[in-house]
Amino acid sequence: MRLSVLDQSVARAGRPQDESIRQTVALAERCEALGYHRFWLSEHHALPTLVGTAPEVLMAAVAARTSRIRIGSAGVMLPHYSPFKVAEQFRVLDALAPGRIDLGVGRAPGSDQRTAALLNPDLQSANDFPQQVMELQAWVTGEDMPPGHPGHGIRALPVHATAPQLWMLGSSGYGAQLAAHLGLPYAFAHFITDGEGCDAALALYRSAFRPGVIERPMATVCLAALAAETDEEAWHLFKSRERARVDRRTGRFGPLLPPEQAVREYTAMERAEAEQLRRRAIVGSVARVRDQLLALADELKLDEIAIVTWAWDPVAQRRSYELLAEAFALEGA
Structure with a gap:
């Protein structure tokens, strides 16, 4: 099974935000050396927990520091x-890293509505999203727009032998259905829903798929996992993400706290949320996490999984990826 990475440039309490960006680039270099297949980057805006606001810029930095791993937006x-x-942006990226660029797109704002309005005062309606995706695919691959379209005869430059691979991202049936209709690869955001709706979305994608950009269905899931030398150590490190997730559900946002500072007394509602998160979490010793990932891949009929790992200590985050690379015998591990 192929393993890939999704990194969100998490803000860490007590550390400057620019350090998170540099840590992302350093992690990409390490994951390439370990043998991971893809390195994807997310887009969020005005969210104190996540500072990766411009995946296309980060992708250029990663492209300059790597030579093999696929680089993408997720999205x-x-x-x-x-x-x-x-x-245009992604054709430039593909010129920097020919044949290594994934262009993952989504329709969520990645922010609150006020920030979305600042990003684009003429924010497109969700109803326009399918048309946007079809236009993007045409320009990315060098196809011409039909006569009568404002873009007829205009090409996105630079033009060269390779092109980015377009992916549809989603956390519901909508993205799965659109990906199937357009014949696109599909990635489900398992880490957002804690797996809820994942099997249904993948089943919908596969059953409704018709050849388009690709000839047969190609799906992956992006899921949260954290491995350490022991179960005890892994669950200790997980306290940071648990606190962030519980706080987010109650409208509190901030940088990731060290595990020692993340512990506090929960309300009854928060305690129930934390317990549910722990039941679903893929956390533990590397053997336990490996077995959970293999079981999930078998259940969902996957041959690739993208892993997102939150840890306050960048060394612990990197070590989790190293342990999994060894456990799955990735080339380079």
């Missing part, structure tokens, strides 16, 4: 932007 929030401009 570009397309309603904020002109599909033509996104196509």
Whole structure:
């Protein structure tokens, strides 16, 4: 099974935010050396927990520091932007890293509505999203727009032998259905829903798929996992993400806290939320996490999984990826 990475440039309490960006680039270099297949970057805005606001810029930095690993967005929030401009950006990225660029797109704002309005005062309606995706695919691959379209005869440059691979991202049946209709690869955001709706979305994608950009269905899931030398150590490190998730559900946002500071007395509602999160979490010794990942991949019929790991200590985050690379015998581990 192939393993890939999704990194969100998490803000860490007591550390400057610019350090999180540099840690992302350093992690990409390490994951390439370990043998991971893809390294994807997310887009969020005005969220104190996540500081990766411009995946296309970070991708360029990663491209300059790597030579093999595929680099992608997970994803570009397309309603904020002109599909033509996104196509230009990603064709430039593909010129920097030929044949290694994944262009993952989604329709969520990646922010609150006020921030979304600042990003684009003419924010596109969700109803326009399918049309945006089709225009983006045409410009990314060098196809011409039909006569009568404002973009007829205009090409997104630079033009060269390779092109970015377009992916549809989603956490519901909508993205699965659109990906199936357009014949696109599909990635389900398992880490957002804690797996809820994942099997249904993948089943919908596979059953409704018709050949388009690709000839047969190609799906992955992006899930949260954290491995350490022992179960005890892993669950200690997990306290940081647990606190962040519980706080977010109650409207509190902030940088990731060290595990020692993340512990506090929960209300009854918060305690129930934390217990549910722990039951679903893929956390523990590397053997336990490996077995959970293999079981999930078998259940969902996957041959690739993208892992997102939150840890306050960048060394612990990196070590989790190292342990999993060894456990799955990735080339380079």
